[in-house]
Amino acid sequence: MQPRNMSMSGVVDLAAVKAAGEAKQKAEEARARARAAGQQGGAGAAPDASVPSLVTDVDEADFEREVLQRSTEVPVVIDFWAEWCEPCKQLGPLLERLVREYAGRLVLAKIDVDRNQMLFQQFGVQGIPAVFAVVAGQALPLFQGAAPEQQVREVLDQLVQVAEQRFGLTGVSVADGADEERAAEPREPEDPALAAAHSALDAGDLGGAVQAYRNVLAGDPGNTEAKLGLSQAELLQRVQGLDAARVRKEAADAPADVRAQIRAADLDLVGGHVEDAFGRLVEAVRRTAGEDRDAARVHLLELFEVVGAEDPRVVAARGALARVLF
Numbered sequence: 001m002q003p004r005n006m007s008m009s010g011v012v013d014l015a016a017v018k019a020a021g022e023a024k025q026k027a028e029e030a031r032a033r034a035r036a037a038g039q040q041g042g043a044g045a046a047p048d049a050s051v052p053s054l055v056t057d058v059d060e061a062d063f064e065r066e067v068l069q070r071s072t073e074v075p076v077v078i079d080f081w082a083e084w085c086e087p088c089k090q091l092g093p094l095l096e097r098l099v100r101e102y103a104g105r106l107v108l109a110k111i112d113v114d115r116n117q118m119l120f121q122q123f124g125v126q127g128i129p130a131v132f133a134v135v136a137g138q139a140l141p142l143f144q145g146a147a148p149e150q151q152v153r154e155v156l157d158q159l160v161q162v163a164e165q166r167f168g169l170t171g172v173s174v175a176d177g178a179d180e181e182r183a184a185e186p187r188e189p190e191d192p193a194l195a196a197a198h199s200a201l202d203a204g205d206l207g208g209a210v211q212a213y214r215n216v217l218a219g220d221p222g223n224t225e226a227k228l229g230l231s232q233a234e235l236l237q238r239v240q241g242l243d244a245a246r247v248r249k250e251a252a253d254a255p256a257d258v259r260a261q262i263r264a265a266d267l268d269l270v271g272g273h274v275e276d277a278f279g280r281l282v283e284a285v286r287r288t289a290g291e292d293r294d295a296a297r298v299h300l301l302e303l304f305e306v307v308g309a310e311d312p313r314v315v316a317a318r319g320a321l322a323r324v325l326f
Contacts, residue, residue: 055096058109060116067109071134072315074172075106075163077142077156080120080130082113087146088129094149095131098156105160105171106133133159136167136322166325167318168301170309191216194226201233206240209233231305239266251280258284258292262299269303277303278317286324297321 058066058078067076079095081088092110099108113120113128123132123139131142142155163169197212213230216223244267250257251264261284268277281303284296300321304314 053107054099054104055108055110058111058116060118063119067134068137070107070172071137072169072318073309074104074169075159076134077106077108077159078123078132078134079108079110080113080123080125080128080132081110082128085128091129091131091146091152094152098149098152102156102160103171106156106163107172131155135159135163135169136318138322138326165301166297167321168304168309169318191220193219194223194229197226197229201229206233206237210237227305228308231302235266235270235303235306238263239270242267255283256287258288258296261296265299265303269306274307274311274313275317278313278320282317282320282324285321297325 056066067078070076077095077099079088079092081092095108099106111119113125123130125144127144129146130144133140133142142159143152147155193212193216197209197216200206200209200212210230210233213226213233216226217230220226242263247260247263247267251260254260261280265277265280268274268280278300281296281300285293285300288296300317304317307314
């Protein structure tokens with residue numbers, strides 16, 4: 001069966017999944033604490049659980065942590081499978097290999113349907129293998145049955161694009177051996193062009209800083225430090241010279257005026273009122289449609305970049321954005 005065209009319709013209600021798994025999760029956590037206590041003083045330290053792996057076996061007890069919570073940082077692909085399923089033995093290894101190629105832009109949760117009947121039923125799985133995704137707490141079906149590699153790649157490419165464009169999810173650091181080896185290598189000296197951009201920003205030369213960061217990104221589009229610096233410099237440049245009282249009055253007088261809300265949100269963020277800035281733009285997305293709605297959404301994602309993807313206020317705002325969009 002070919003993968004279905006991915007859409008954000010037909011989402012799965014995960015509230016029941018979360019509620020039904022809470023009791024089991026508490027029991028599992030208690031057993032885990034007991035095992036850990038019994039192993040204290042044993043040989044070797046456990047791996048750092050704060051650094052996520054790309055492929056994880058998930059059950060009903062840890063579904064909330066490994067799928068729902070992780071989906072606020074990175075798209076989570078779910079592979080429903082079973083030992084007796086022959087097509088699963090073809091699709092599973094393919095998914096694992098492709099997910100590793102994405103290097104943290106998405107992760108894979110493997111769910112054995114024989115051991116997790118509640119999840120199997122809640123997702124409405126009709127047959128296996130079945131592949132779903134959860135993005136910012138929203139579940140959506142991807143495809144059912146073993147599929148050719150090229151078609152699976154196309155679906156995953158679209159998933160990554162949706163996650164980045166709609167929710168600003170750019171992925172996570174991963175605990176693969178290659179990453180650990182890279183981390184152990186001596187750091188290279190700072191790029192002189194990046195150092196010059198930082199200096200311009202520190203000196204208040206916002207125009208120079210913006211151009212310098214753009215020059216760095218022209219040669220290295222994936223440079224996260226330059227992306228963050230550019231977001232900060234552009235924000236400061238936008239609010240420079242604004243009459244704060246006038247901007248706030250215009251926003252209060254015209255709650256449906258997206259441009260007014262964007263200007264006020266910028267001032268909120270610069271003033272340290274992060275939740276106010278995010279809430280203002282989430283509300284603008286809720287109130288509007290078409291180009292105005294898209295402008296508010298895109299600007300909100302840009303402000304996420306300024307604050308940082310792992311900030312809990314960004315995580316909360318992503319969830320709020322998902323709720324008003326869908």
